[in-house]
């Protein structure tokens with residue numbers, strides 16, 4: 001292999017897709033910065049506190065999980081536990097079968113992407129329809145989402161119009177307004193016919209057992225207004241201690257994810273519908289899903305469990321922008337995915353051990369993260385783990401010669417001096433393919449080897 | 465394995481994972497004051513701020529029912545649903561050209577151009593309308609029509625999110641609605657009225 005896997009993918013990416021991903025992620029990031037830093041006196045403090053709250057939760061899950069379970073039960077919610085993806089899917093299937101249900105409408109939830117719930121249910125004769133516009137398009141296309149907040153960031157309107165046409169949703173029309181109206185008209189009847197509405201949860205308050213769900217389109221609200229049974233699949237790390245903490249997290253989530261002050265619909269659900277309310281679920285289930293999370297908790301990368309899935313680290317990442325989400329071969333792409341995806345593989349870690357290397361360690365992801373996760377540190381720990389487990393690393397340039405030089409002061413000094421020769425060589429003409437490719441777009445700076453050492457020797461100390 | 469077995473295995477793995485930690489991260493002590501846009505509120509009254517903020521998310525706040533009716537008529541939104549508790553006070557503003565039902569029929573979702581329901585409250589800082597099961601006559605009526613009109617009492621406008629969170633109360637379903645339903649999934653272009661209303665109006669009384 002000439003490149004690492006992710007580079008290979010990026011190199012073969014269609015220009016259209018690259019442009020769509022690049023523009024989409026950049027736009028999201030620029031607005032976010034303005035919103036967060038203009039409106040709050042100390043936005044960084046907000047991120048730090050939110051990070052501390054979630055770290056506290058993660059390190060006290062043994063207390064919070066039973067607490068939230070008791071609260072949910074007291075609220076009339078039926079609680080299930082699923083150690084694996086298979087168990088989670090089986091739990092959903094079991095609930096549907098017990099009700100004689102055959103039709104589900106689904107809001108966007110990342111954990112159901114992990115378990116591939118929709119496929120699973122379809123295999124078992126159920127209809128499971130994605131209702132988030134992006135997820136719906138991904139579903140009719142047989143594609144995969146490439147971003148955790150903007151699932152079809154990699155598609156343009158022409159591709160979408162074509163798949164609408166192929167799926168009997170009207171003659172070709174690539175006007176985004178028309179596309180959206182067609183989906184609206186098609187899906188609203190589907191909600192009303194469905195038996196079960198499935199959602200995730202962005203937060204669960206341990207104090208009140210309230211599930212908090214945010215969407216912009218109103219699809220999760222429609223699921224919970226039209227159907228009689230609500231199933232929520234929730235990762236075990238989604239807890240916040242108190243209702244009081246929700247304001248902080250809601251203020252951060254929409255600003256970080258989509259550069260909005262607040263998402264359009266923010267729903268607080270603590271149980272089945274009230275008896276006086278004619279619409280909505282009479283029965284509510286919460287399935288707590290592990291699927292590798294306890295493994296992450298046991299590792300030295302447990303900080304990643306703070307993640308609130310806002311997508312800001314994807315939008316800002318130079319590697320994600322060039323490679324697009326599919327390059328990560330995982331449900332979670334981008335910096336968060338580079339940490340989480342290999343860990344969620346459990347014993348199959350080596351299969352995705354290359355992902356932590358898909359980073360320049362520039363630190364932008366850490367800087368934007370609303371829960372202040374030190375992603376670059378975690379990436380380094382995972383690189384180290386791969387090394388310790390002797391995971392082969394095809395496509396990585398060998399560092400042996402460099403290591404040799406760097407560990408021998410005289411050799412190092414000599415090479416710093418000897419490197420000057422580069423200044424006199426016609427590098428553009430050298431027959432080294434990698435160098436030529438690099439120089440096609442840039443020019444090599446002048447060799448200044450040894451400059452830093454000279455500066456260090458002659459500098460005055462600060463005290464003078 | 466059953467759900468009970470999975471519960472035990474998950475909880476014991478959680479305990480096992482946390483056992484080696486010498487110290488657990490403490491809950492930070494903070495006030496939600498840090499996440500409030502105080503500068504924006506200033507000394508202005510809640511209705512002024514709410515009116516300004518809801519406009520920023522492409523919603524609209526009105527205080528005069530006659531203005532609302534004029535707007536509906538102008539756009540030919542003549543068929544709708546109204547919460548039976550609100551209808552007696554609003555009916556006088558509507559003319560004979562309107563057809564307003566006080567019973568919502570889910571078989572007729574496509575007929576209702578507008579839905580009028582009561583809101584439990586509003587949030588000034590974000591231009592948000594607060595609905596809950598106790599005050600909203602039908603969840604569907606506030607969602608399926610192209611236009612949703614939420615009738616909110618002026619005294620029930622909270623300043624900011626922390627205030628609104630503190631007032632969530634015992635209702636099993638509370639929903640904050642901030643502007644019309646929208647998406648930017650297709651090439652990042654903003655389109656309103658995806659699954660919910662394309663027009664969101666607050667009638668402040």
Ligand code: SF4
Nearest residue numbers: 307308310311313369
């Ligand atoms: S790691 Fe941080 S920035 Fe990335 S998705 Fe999670 S919360 Fe957002």
